Amino acid sequence: xxxxxxxxxxxxxxxxxxxxxxxxxxxxxxxxxxxxxxxxxxxxxxxxxxxxxxxxxxxxxxxxxxxxxxxxxxxxxxxxxxxxxxxxxxxxxxxxxxxxxxxxxxxxxxxxxxxxxxxxxxxxxxxxxxxxxxxxxxxxxxxxxxxxxxxxxxxxxxxxxxxxxxxxxxxxxxxxxxxxxxxxxxxxxxxxxxxxxxxxxxxxxxxxxxxxxxxxxxxxxxxxxxxxxxxxxxxxxxxxxxxxxxxxxxxxxxxxxxxxxxxxxxxxxxxxxxxxxxxxxxxxxxxx
Amino acid sequence: xxxxxxxxxxxxxxxxxxxxxxxxxxxxxxxxxxxxxxxxxxxxxxxxxxxxxxxxxxxxxxxxxxxxxxxxxxxxxxxxxxxxxxxxxxxxxxxxxxxxxxxxxxxxxxxxxxxxxxxxxxxxxxxxxxxxxxxxxxxxxxxxxxxxxxxxxxxxxxxxxxxxxxxxxxxxxxxxxxxxxxxxxxxxxxxxxxxxxxxxxxxxxxxxxxxxxxxxxxxxxxxxxxxxxxxxxxxxxxxxxxxxxxxxxxxxxxxxxxx
Numbered sequence: 275x276x277x278x279x280x281x282x283x284x285x286x287x288x289x290x291x292x293x294x295x296x297x298x299x300x301x302x303x304x305x306x307x308x309x310x311x312x313x314x315x316x317x318x319x320x321x322x323x324x325x326x327x328x329x330x331x332x333x334x335x336x337x338x339x340x341x342x343x344x345x346x347x348x349x350x351x352x353x354x355x356x357x358x359x360x361x362x363x364x365x366x367x368x369x370x371x372x373x374x375x376x377x378x379x380x381x382x383x384x385x386x387x388x389x390x391x392x393x394x395x396x397x398x399x400x401x402x403x404x405x406x407x408x409x410x411x412x413x414x415x416x417x418x419x420x421x422x423x424x425x426x427x428x429x430x431x432x433x434x435x436x437x438x439x440x441x442x443x444x445x446x447x448x449x450x451x452x453x454x455x456x457x458x459x460x461x462x463x464x465x466x467x468x469x470x471x472x473x474x475x476x477x478x479x480x481x482x483x484x485x486x487x488x489x490x491x492x493x494x495x496x497x498x499x500x501x502x503x504x505x506x507x508x509x510x511x512x513x514x515x516x517x518x519x520x521x522x523x524x525x526x527x528x529x530x531x532x533x534x535x536x537x538x539x540x541x542x543x544x545x546x547x548x549x550x551x552x553x554x555x556x557x558x559x560x561x562x
Numbered sequence: 563x564x565x566x567x568x569x570x571x572x573x574x575x576x577x578x579x580x581x582x583x584x585x586x587x588x589x590x591x592x593x594x595x596x597x598x599x600x601x602x603x604x605x606x607x608x609x610x611x612x613x614x615x616x617x618x619x620x621x622x623x624x625x626x627x628x629x630x631x632x633x634x635x636x637x638x639x640x641x642x643x644x645x646x647x648x649x650x651x652x653x654x655x656x657x658x659x660x661x662x663x664x665x666x667x668x669x670x671x672x673x674x675x676x677x678x679x680x681x682x683x684x685x686x687x688x689x690x691x692x693x694x695x696x697x698x699x700x701x702x703x704x705x706x707x708x709x710x711x712x713x714x715x716x717x718x719x720x721x722x723x724x725x726x727x728x729x730x731x732x733x734x735x736x737x738x739x740x741x742x743x744x745x746x747x748x749x750x751x752x753x754x755x756x757x758x759x760x761x762x763x764x765x766x767x768x769x770x771x772x773x774x775x776x777x778x779x780x781x782x783x784x785x786x787x788x789x790x791x792x793x794x795x796x797x798x799x800x801x802x803x804x805x806x807x808x809x810x811x812x813x814x815x816x817x818x819x820x821x
Contacts (some may be wrong), residue, residue: 457648460620464646465666465717466639475665479656558656559697 289335295333300324305330354511357535363512366440367428367500371435372493378436379443379492381486386444387451387550388469388478397448404441408434408499413506427444427503431512435499439492446488449480482558486551493543501536513539567631567721567753568594568617574625575779579661585781586612592653592772592781599754603763603810609779610772611756614723617755630721642670645714651730652753653698653713660685660694663713664748670717680703684712686786695787704735718747723755728806730764730820737795739746740766744793761814765789765806766798772811783813 297320303322303439308315315323327333333341347359351361382400385392410436419430454476462472504514513536586607594600602610613645615621616628619635621804630638638644645666653662658679667677682732685691688708698706707727714722724743728736740763747754764771765787772784797803 392766457650457652460615461648462645462669463620463653464618464639464644468644469667471669477671479654537659559658559675559699560655 281396283341292332292335296330297321298330299325299331300327300334302329329524330526333527337527338530338534341527342534345531345535357513357516357531359365360511360513360516360532361535361539364497364500364504364514364536365505365543367431367512368435368493368497368539368543370428371499372439372496374432374436375439375492375496376443376489379440379488380447382440383444383447383451384473388446400441400444403437408502409437409505412439412502416503416506431500431503435496435505439496439497442488442491442495443485446484448482450484453477453480453484479558480553486554487548489551490544491549493547494540497540499534565596566593567598568629570613570628570753571627573613573616573623573628575609575616575621576624579778586621586762588778588805589739590626590789592784594753594755596753597751598770599744599756599768600770600772601756601768602759603758603764603775604774604779605776607776607779608774609801610774611725611778612727613774614755614757617721618644620646621622622646623813638660642717642719644723645717645719647707647711647714647722647724647727647763649726650697651703651710651819653706653709658694659690659695659696659698659701659709660784662709663716665764666713668719670689672717673719680718684766686717687715687749688712689742704731704739707731707739711743711746719752720751721731721755725757726759727756730757731768735801736763741795743767749793760800761807761810764810765803766793770805771810773810775814775816782816783809785809 279383301320301324302559304315319405325336330337342357345355351358351362381395382392384396387393415434415437416427416430419433424430449471458476458480459472462476466477500512501514501517504512505518516532517529517536520526520532570590570592573587574585577584577586579686590609590613602613603609612621617630617635624689630634631641631643633641635641640753653659654665657665663681663684664677667680672680681694685694688711690705690708690712693701693705693709694789698709701709703715710724711724711727728739731739732762743754744767746752756764756767769787769789769791771787773780773782773785774780775782787806789797789806
């Protein structure tokens with residue numbers, strides 16, 4: 275309870291501010307309507323009307339909640355209108371990008387730690403790659419992959435997600451693989467251990483805490499990448515596409531519901547990664 | 563029983579540093595016989611650790627000759643001639659104590675059954691029986707260092723090289739471990755090279771004490787101890803013990819006079 279209370283307090287604060295903002299922002303429309311009709315409205319009449327608009331500037335929490343509920347449970351999860359379906363599409367892309375990002379990050383880190391040339395040549399480019407806005411890059415990747423004759427959007431989406439998620443893995447793994455100190459390396463040398471044995475027995479296990487710490491960042495980055503990958507050029511599936519449809523057709527409720535579905539998905543992903551991390555730490559003898 | 567195991571002749575070792583070359587070892591001549599317990603004592607910078615590392619092929623001499631079992635240090639490593647114990651236990655936190663001891667055995671390609679058998683045996687030898695399944699953080703500093711000695715013993719090297727193994731431990735633990743090392747030495751008949759900066763420790767443990775001095779690192783005195791191989795702790799109050807300690811102190815002081 276002592277842990278839940280502060281969280282609930284903050285949540286209550288956010289909801290209160292949200293309602294206040296919804297009244298303030300949506301009231302403009304009510305006043306405009308009244309003016310057009312030539313009537314005068316009092317605040318006690320305005321407030322209820324700010325809560326139930328079809329296209330509010332800022333939908334109040336209960337409207338978003340209702341739309342989210344409808345999207346999640348209002349129809350079969352295979353329906354194109356189901357947020358579960360769209361979240362699954364986004365989840366699939368996120369996992370592909372996450373996997374691709376981990377592989378790319380770990381392999382690059384291995385090469386960078388092993389070869390000085392790689393450290394000097396690849397590392398600066400890896401850093402520069404993260405300064406390019408992904409929103410600008412995403413359409414290019416999609417166009418390019420269709421030019422190359424790749425069917426569907428799964429692969430380009432995964433590439434965009436991996437583009438964001440490999441970086442935290444790379445940086446952490448470089449640090450982690452270099453974590454063993456000289457004494458530990460000397461010890462292995464006295465056993466006549468080769469480079470591969472040193473990597474497997476010392477560098478790799480020593481890097482695991484760094485690896486798992488990076489996974490939480492990487493999975494969140496991968497989700498963002500996937501959603502961005504769903505935005506441009508006529509995507510019809512995924513939470514990113516739902517957000518775009520909501521904004522293009524002036525349906526703020528759809529947009530907000532998709533936004534919250536994405537937030538829930540992100541929370542679940544981080545929760546799962548955290549669980550995996552705890553299991554790994556237990557296996558590696560870290561005191562609980 | 564008194565075959566030479568380690569022989570250094572005119573050994574020189576120069577480190578190239580940003581501040582210019584540093585003579586870590588200069589004209590070191592030393593013979594260590596099989597079964598000897600040799601301590602290297604001296605102030606920091608005297609090259610005692612460097613010499614031990616040269617024996618283990620962790621540093622490479624720039625002049626003179628150094629042989630281990632009649633081979634170069636590199637060849638001796640391939641023959642698994644020595645086990646090395648560092649100042650810190652350096653146990654892998656992600657492996658159990660038994661897992662840590664198994665590490666060199668895995669790298670050297672022992673069979674699983676033999677790994678288990680050897681691990682049991684050396685755990686017994688350092689009196690850590692029953693601690694194999696614990697993780698390092700569950701053990702005291704002294705126990706961790708014992709585990710690291712067990713790790714160095716696991717593959718049956720004839721030479722045990724120890725670089726200030728008890729330097730980070732408190733005096734009471736240190737006394738006990740010194741006693742245990744002597745017992746271990748008596749039981750296994752290994753040749754031991756032991757770096758320390760404690761005079762009582764050097765005198766108590768050694769059959770041969772090598773006194774070194776810095777700038778450049780060199781040997782100033784080699785004392786063959788007249789103490790018997792069986793050494794109870796209270797031997798440290800005996801006349802001979804105090805005389806040897808005195809000579810070591812004199813040697814250390816002499817090395818410092820030209821500063």
